[in-house]
Amino acid sequence: MPQLIERRDLDFLLYEVLRIEALTRTPRFAMHDRASFDGVLDAAQRIAETQFLPHAARLDANEPQFENGRVQLIPEVKQALTALIDGGFLAASFPESDGGMQLPYTLTSAAMAWFTAANAGTTGYAFLTAAAANLLRVHGTPEQRIRYMQPMLEGRWFGTMCLSEPQAGSSLGDIRTRAIRQADGRYHLIGNKMWISGADQELSENIVHLVLARIDGAPAGTKGISLFIVPKYRVTGSGGIGARNGVHVAGLNHKMGYRGTVNAALNFGEGEAAIGELVGQANHGLACMFHMMNEARIGVGMGATALGYAGYRYSLDYARQRPQGRALSNRDPASRPVPIIEHADVRRMLLQQKAYVEGALALCLYCAHLVDELATGGGEEAQAQALQHLLEILTPIAKAWPSDYCLEANKLAIQVLGGYGYTRDYPVERLYRDNRLNPIHEGTNGIQALDLLGRKLLIAQGAAFRLLLQRIAATIAEADEHESLREFRDALKAALDVAADVSMQLAAIAQRGETERFLANAAVYLDMLGHIVIAWMWLRQAIVAQAAVATASEVDRPFYEGKLRACRYFYRYELPKTVAQAALLKRADDTCLTMPLDAF
C-alpha cells in the first residue's frame, strides 16, 4: 500500500517551504517543537492507516440505514472515531485551556488530510464536530461553551451545521425556519433543514445542531437570520442528557459518494417542541456562521486535496507494478512488457495529478498558515489587516481550485488503472465519487467565483488583490537567484501582469454599475486566477527545491527533482491556459449572459 499522503512532501511543505517551526517561537505555540509536530503527523498517519482505511470500502458499500427512527452505521466508524478522539485530533487546534493541544492549524490541517485520504466518510463526523465547537468557542457565551462545546471537544457529543433548506441552498437569505421566543428566553424552532451532514447517528451521546433560523418579525433576507443551538437531547441543568428534543430525521439522502457521512433532511418542531437557544446577537447569525467560513472552506479544499492525493498515490503505485506493452520503438513482441509508468502518456497522467494535488496542498497549507499567522501576529494592526485580506481573497480559490482539479486528478487516477480503476475492487473510483461533492458543498464553486470577483477583488478598493500581487511579485523576485527558474519566473510575471490588467478592466465595469456583465464570467476568472496562484505555489516550491537539490543526499535528490519537474509541468501544460481566459475576460464576453432562455 502506498503512503496516501507522501510524508516527505508534508515535511517539505511544512518545514522547508512554510517553515512552521518559526511558530514555536511565538507564545501561543511555545510549548511545541519539531519533535512534537512530527509526533502528531506520525500519529495521524498511524491511526488513519490502521483505523480509518481498513473499513473505507465496507462503509462505502454499506451506507447508513434509517430504521425504527435510528440511523445505523457499521461499528468500525465508532472505533475509528474513538481512536481519533483519543489521539487528541478533535481538539488539536483548540487552546490548552479548553482541553485542546493548541497546535498550529497548519499542522492539524496536514494531519487531518491523512484521515480524509484514508476514509472521508468516517472523518466527516470529526470535522463537523470540531467546526461546531469552534463556532461556539468564538460566539458562544461562557455557559454555552461549558454546556455544549466542552462535551464536543471531549468527543462525547457531536455537532452539525444546519444552514440549507429544501428551497434555499445557495440563497440562504431565503431560509424559512422560524424561531419563536418563549417566556424563558429560549426559542421554539419550526421548519425543515436539508443536506445536514451528521444529522443523526448513534455514535455520540448527543448531537449539537447549530441552526440558522428567523426570529418571528425579523427583517427579510440575510439580515434577519439568527443562530441557534438545538440539541438532539435536551440538556439538564447539570449538563446531562435530558428528554428527546423535537429534531427528527425526515429522510436520509442517498449520495453518489461520501456515503459514510450520514446526510439527511431534518424536521424541527414537528410533534414535539424543538427547543433552542440563541448564539450571539439576534439577526447576526449569518455573520457568526461566516466568521467560521474561511476555515470551513479551506477545510473543503484540503479535503478535496487529500482525496486527489490518495488517488495519485494509488495510481502511481499501480503504474510502477503493472506490466503492459513495450516502448513504442520496440518492435519485438516476444520481449517482456514494461511497467506502464514507462509509457510517456502514463507519466503525463501521473505528472498532471502530481502538479494538481501537490499544488493544491501547498495552497491549502499556505492558507492555513495565514490563519496561524493571524492568531500569533495579531499584535500589529496593519499586519493583521494584511493577513486577513490575503486570507479573504485566497479562500474562495483554496475552496474551488482544489475541488475542481483534485477531482480531475481522481479522474486521471482511474484512467491510469484502466478497467481495474472503474471497479470497486480498487479505491480510486470511490475517491472520485467522494470528491465530486467538494465543488458543491460549503458554497458551490460558482458561488466561490462570485465571492472572489464580486466581493474579494473589490475589498478595500482592491487592497487584498494588490497584496496578493505583491506577495507573488516577491516570490518572482526571489526566483531571480536561480537562473534555472528563469522560465517560470518570466511566465508567472507575464501571467500576473495580464491578471492585473484584466482585474482592472473588470473593476471598471463594476464601477460603471454593470453588475451582471461584471460577474458574467466569474467562473472563468476564478479558474484563471486559481491557475496563477497555483503557479505561484509551484514557484515557491521550486525555489526551495532548486536551492536544496545540488547538495541533497542520494535519497533526497529525486524528491527535489520531482518538485522541479512538476513545476515545469504546471508552467508548460497548465499556466498557458490562462492566456485565452484572460482574453475572454478582458472583452467581458456576454455569450452566456445574453443567451436567450428559449434558445436552449
Added chain:
Amino acid sequence: MPQLIERRDLDFLLYEVLRIEALTRTPRFAMHDRASFDGVLDAAQRIAETQFLPHAARLDANEPQFENGRVQLIPEVKQALTALIDGGFLAASFPESDGGMQLPYTLTSAAMAWFTAANAGTTGYAFLTAAAANLLRVHGTPEQRIRYMQPMLEGRWFGTMCLSEPQAGSSLGDIRTRAIRQADGRYHLIGNKMWISGADQELSENIVHLVLARIDGAPAGTKGISLFIVPKYRVTGSGGIGARNGVHVAGLNHKMGYRGTVNAALNFGEGEAAIGELVGQANHGLACMFHMMNEARIGVGMGATALGYAGYRYSLDYARQRPQGRALSNRDPASRPVPIIEHADVRRMLLQQKAYVEGALALCLYCAHLVDELATGGGEEAQAQALQHLLEILTPIAKAWPSDYCLEANKLAIQVLGGYGYTRDYPVERLYRDNRLNPIHEGTNGIQALDLLGRKLLIAQGAAFRLLLQRIAATIAEADEHESLREFRDALKAALDVAADVSMQLAAIAQRGETERFLANAAVYLDMLGHIVIAWMWLRQAIVAQAAVATASEVDRPFYEGKLRACRYFYRYELPKTVAQAALLKRADDTCLTMPLDAF
C-alpha cells in the same frame, strides 16, 4: 420529464445538416423515405421512454448477481430488450436479406442514442449482440452466419467480444488464451478472459462469444492471434441448443457505473472443453476484429454523447424550474426568487454542456454518415478510398472527444442540480458514473491518441490528414456567404493553419525516427485536433442555422438561435484553448517523456 435527446436537434442534424434523405436515392436505401426514417426515430423514443427509462435507476441499484452459477438480472431488462428486438432495432442496419431493416447506419445510430440515454446498462446487450452479428456477417462462413448470426439477429441468442485478459488489455499482442486444433477441425480453447460485457446472463437462449486466442505454434504478438466462435451452449447439427460448453464465469466485476451490463472474467476450458470454431483465417483474428473497430469506436462516442446529452436535458429542465436567488443587481430580499437558468453562471454551465453534447452528436453522426456513404458510394475507387481515409482519421477523435467532453458535461449537469445532483434521487449522478467508462473501453483514450498521431496522421503519406484539412477548408469557404459567421470562419482557418503546421513538425520528428518524442504528447494532439474538428462541426451547423433563421417560424427561430449561440460559445470559450496546446506540441515538449521514474 425532458426529451432525453432533443428530437428537433436530431431532425436538424439528420435532415438539414447531413441531408440523409439523399441516401434514399441509392439502391441500398431506396426502400426508405423520410416518413420511414421518422417512424424509426419515433419508435426508438417511445420504446426508450416506456421500456428502458423506467427501470434504469432500479437496475443501477440492483446490479447483476452471480448465484448458483447463474447471473441474475431484474426482469425489466428482458422485457425492455424484447421490445427493442420486436421493434427491429437489433438488426436495424442489417440487410433485408438477413432479416434486417437495411436502414442507414446514421439513422440507427441516432435511434440507438435514445436507448443509451434512457438506460445504458440494458442497452449494452443489444449493442454487443449487433456488433458480434455484424462481425460474423462480414467474416463468417455462410454456415456460421446461419448457425450463429441468424439467431443473434432474431434476438434469441446474444453475443460478446472476448479480447482482454487479466494481463493484457491495451496490449492485445500479449494475450495467452490457447486454441488447440482438434481432429475434426474445431478447436479447444483454454485461458482466461477479462472485462467481458454480457459474459453471462439468462436473457438469451445462448451466448455467442467471439474470442481472440492463439493457435498453438502461432507467431508471437499481434500476428499470431486468431478469432473463434465459442458458444455458451454447444450447437447441435440442426442448430438447436446442445450441451453446456466449457465457458464459465470466474467472477463478476463490480463497476462504478454501467452496472446493468454484466461484466465478468470468463474461464475457457476449465473442467470441460471449450469447443470453438475459427472465424476467418488463422492468425488474422485481430484484423477481423479491427475491421469492426471503426463502428465500435464511433458507437462508444455515440454512447458517451447520449449520456452527456441526457444529463444536459435533465439539468436544463431543472434549471428552468428551480427557483433560487435573484438577479445580482436586485437587492430586494423580499422579491421572488428567479429560476436558476436566469443566472449567468448557470447559463454558462448549460451552454457548455450544449456545445459539448451537440458538437459531439454532430461528429458521431458525421462519421456514421461516412459509413453509409462508403456502403453506397463504393463504386468509384478513389472516392471510396477518400471516405475510408476520412473515417480512419476521424474515428479516434469520435471515440475519445465525446467520451472526454460528454463526461465533462455530466459533471456540469450535477453541478447545475447542486446537492440534489449528488444524490441518487436524480439521474445525473448515474449518467456521470456510466459515462466514466467510455474514456476507458474499446481502447483507452490514450490508445486513441497514439492511433491518431502515430498511425492515422501518417496514413498514405498524410493523405487522410490532407483530406480532413480540405473538408474543413470547404466548410470555411461555404461560411463566406454569411457575414455574421466571419468571426468563426476566421478563427477556424487560423486554428487549422496552426494544426497543419504542428502536424508537419511532428511528422518530421517521426521521419527522423524519434518515435518516443513524436508520440510523447499524443493526448494533447488529440485534444487539440478534437477541438478543431468539433469547431468544424459547429461551423457546419451554424451555416445551416444562419441560412434558416431569418425565415424560420416563430417556433423554430429560437432553435436556430440556440445553435448559433452554442457555436459562438464553442468558438469563444473552447477553440482558443488550442493555441497553447499547439505551442506545446510544436516544441515537442519532453517534460513527461523524460521525467525520471524515481522523481515521482
